[in-house]
Amino acid sequence: MTEVLAERSFRGLAEAEAIESVHDELDGLWNDAPFVEAMDQMTFTTAVIESASNIVQHALPAEAQRPVELGVDISVRSTLLQARVSAFYAKPPLGQLEPGTPDEDSESGRGLALIEALVTTVTFERQDGTNIWILSKSPQA
Amino acid sequence: MEFSYEVKDSYAEVKADGRLNMVSAPKLREFVTDVIAGGSSRIVVNLENTAFMDSSGLGALIGCLKAARQAGGDLRIAAVQPQVKMVLELTSMDRVLNAYASADEAFGND
Structure with missing residues (x-):
């Protein structure tokens, strides 16, 4: 796989304000990677925010004492934009x-349909008590 | 996101500046509900400075549209920016939320 050209991460409690932080990270990412086409930035940002919002709205804690945490790891390669959007302890x-x-x-x-329309692939994994959505998009040539 | 409104001759213009997401969507509903309760049921939401909208924000606009119609009026949107236009088109909601180039034009023919 080609080299990672820019990346950003967020981790925090899965609450509404986290969405603003994730959006700020995305804005920072595109500042670091201005070579990504504006249309790709726009579609990928929308898909990541939809996925993170879905976790904040719907993820339920696995244990009553431990709240769900949201994790977002986004990477830019020349041939691939990828985000791992995770619900920890869910x-x-x-x-x-x-x-x-x-x-x-x-x-x-409308969120899930929108995500599918915006990225190339969406996959779901569950590992060690964490729900992980992986969004991948091939940038425009 | 910041909200403001101005009552014009035949409608009330609501401005929603910033990101219309799951944080601000409930606030938009509340804001527009208050404008309607204040006697203005013809609403134009000016999206000139709304750089981003997700499905939560779209849901809030639909809720506001229903509230305006229940009050005997309507809700129209104006000055839609590219990301918002994309979300409206991908969800086919551009058929329900009529977009106008400017707030002045939204109720121009009524």
Whole structure:
């Protein structure tokens, strides 16, 4: 695999304010990697924020005493943008991992479909009590 | 994100500056609900300075649209930036939330 040209990480409690921190890391990443096309920056940022927001909104703690933590690790290679979006100390996801098809007037349920439309592949892993979504996007040539 | 509003002749213009995400989405709902309660049910949300919107933000706009219509009015959006346009198109919600070039044009023909 080609060399990592820029990378950023975030780890903290899975609460709403964490989303702003993740977004700041993404802004910093694109400052470090201005060669990534604006369209790729825009689509990848949206997918990462959607995934992180999904964890904040839906991940349930595996143990009552230990809150879920959000982890985001993003790397830029010349041929690949990748983000590992993790829910630490979380139960396995209960709900469906398949995108829904909400009605026009529904106010939620569009996030997963949006993520799939924005990146090249989305994979899910569960390792050592951590739910991990891996978002990959091949940048525009 | 910062919110402000201004009552014009035939509508109220709400400005939402910053990132419309899961942090700010509930605040937008609350803000627009208050504007509607204040007597303005024709709302234009000016997105000129909304650099980012996710599905939470989109959900809030849909909620505000429903609230405006329930009050006998409507909600329209204006000055949509590229990322917001992309989210509207990918979710096909550009068919529900009518986008206008400027706030003035949104209710221009009504």
